[in-house]
Amino acid sequence: MEKIFVKNMNATFICPACGFSAIRDVSRFMDVKSTIHIRCLCKHCSHQYRVLLERRSFVRKSTSFTGRYKSRNNIQSQGVMTVLDISRSGLKMQILIPQKLSAGDVLELEFRLDRGSCPLIHREGIVKNILGGKTIGLEFSSSNHTDALGPYLAFL
Numbered sequence: 001m002e003k004i005f006v007k008n009m010n011a012t013f014i015c016p017a018c019g020f021s022a023i024r025d026v027s028r029f030m031d032v033k034s035t036i037h038i039r040c041l042c043k044h045c046s047h048q049y050r051v052l053l054e055r056r057s058f059v060r061k062s063t064s065f066t067g068r069y070k071s072r073n074n075i076q077s078q079g080v081m082t083v084l085d086i087s088r089s090g091l092k093m094q095i096l097i098p099q100k101l102s103a104g105d106v107l108e109l110e111f112r113l114d115r116g117s118c119p120l121i122h123r124e125g126i127v128k129n130i131l132g133g134k135t136i137g138l139e140f141s142s143s144n145h146t147d148a149l150g151p152y153l154a155f156l
């Protein structure tokens with residue numbers, strides 16, 4: 001079964017028969033804990049199909065990991081950070097001193113999980129938004145998490 005991902009409460013449904021795609025608001029499914037199968041009717045060719053709604057990229061877990069960040073674009077932008085929340089697609093972090101960062105900057109991140117042996121995680125994040133100079137939203141450059149972060153996110 002086709003898996004589809006949620007972004008900003010929307011999911012893109014692609015008809016397996018004709019390739020017609022439609023973006024639908026799936027916000028009403030976001031509070032449901034179980035796996036969600038959605039039955040779709042293609043508006044283009046009337047083919048009926050089912051998809052599995054993958055909400056993990058949406059679900060954010062509140063955290064308080066501490067770690068370090070370092071900018072690739074501006075060597076001087078580095079310091080300590082606290083990870084406020086995390087999801088499969090990215091994280092939100094708080095820094096102590098506002099930095100000259102802008103959307104699109106690439107940061108090298110290093111933080112420890114708060115579970116088990118508290119493994120050290122290394123990631124690359126792309127700055128998406130900056131709130132008030134100190135709270136930064138980042139998107140991971142890859143959503144494949146083959147280290148300890150994968151299982152961590154699976155049990156959100």
Ligand SMILES: [Zn+2]
Pocket residue numbers: 015016017018019020042043044045046047
């Ligand atoms: Zn179709």
